[in-house]
Amino acid sequence: MTATDSLSIWLCVRRDIDWHQAPVLRRVPPTSDGFRAWCDGPVRRRDPVRAKRLLAAHTLARADAVRRAPLDFALLATWQREVLGRTEVPFRANDAYAKAGRERYGLTPHTQADFAACLREATDPEVPPAARAARVYLDVAFFHPFTDGNARAALLTLVHVLAREDIVLPEVGPLQTIRYADDPAGAADLATLIGVLNRRRYGRPEAGGRRPVAADRGPVRPSSVVEQIRDGDR
DSSP: OOOSBHHHHHHHHHHHSOGGGSOOOOOSOOSSOHHHHHIIIIIHHHOHHHHHHHHHHHHHHHHHHHTTOOOSHHHHHHHHHHHHTOSOOOOOSSOEEETTTTEEEOOOTTHHHHHHHHHHHTTOTTSOHHHHHHHHHHHHHHHOOSSSOHHHHHHHHHHHHHHTTTOOOSOOGGGOBOOOTTOHHHHHHHHHHHHHHHHHTTSSOOTTSOOOOSTTOOOOBTTBOOOBOOSTTO
């Protein structure tokens, strides 16, 4: 296991990224909901129960977006109870590991407060929605607040933040690639990818934004090609 605290690294990377360079999103929901299509397609084929639970959590997350519920750990936990089929989903009590132990997310007396502060920033109107959605996705991934299902929690939170702006992506599958805490370019490109997916429903991206990433992939590391996230315990 690595001794490096990848969560601390992410918090430094997060501060250094110019999130205002994210593409502008169109605030017109598409006719199809990419999250629901993903659940009804590949997720259901692999595990119908998992798909049903994700759809129930998605319904809650969308309803919470409509009513502008404060985005905090308690709200994420209500969705996660549906995702995991559990009555209690507390904040993790120990360090968490992912990517076969290559990343460690430390736990300190300040971790929960830091996570709360990051979640509050996800609704800051001064930051473009694509950046807020990408950033909060990575916040959930690298804070790793739950003992299980963090990849699913991250995607639900991204969808919720966009739904607060009346934005629904027509695809979510391309978002689910391995992301690394020490990769600022990959974090910025996640915001770009959200812009690409947003415009895929309406035509070509507008000029003046960040250059689209190639296809739908995150960074390739020497030790590992990009893998699609399969289970929500990363």
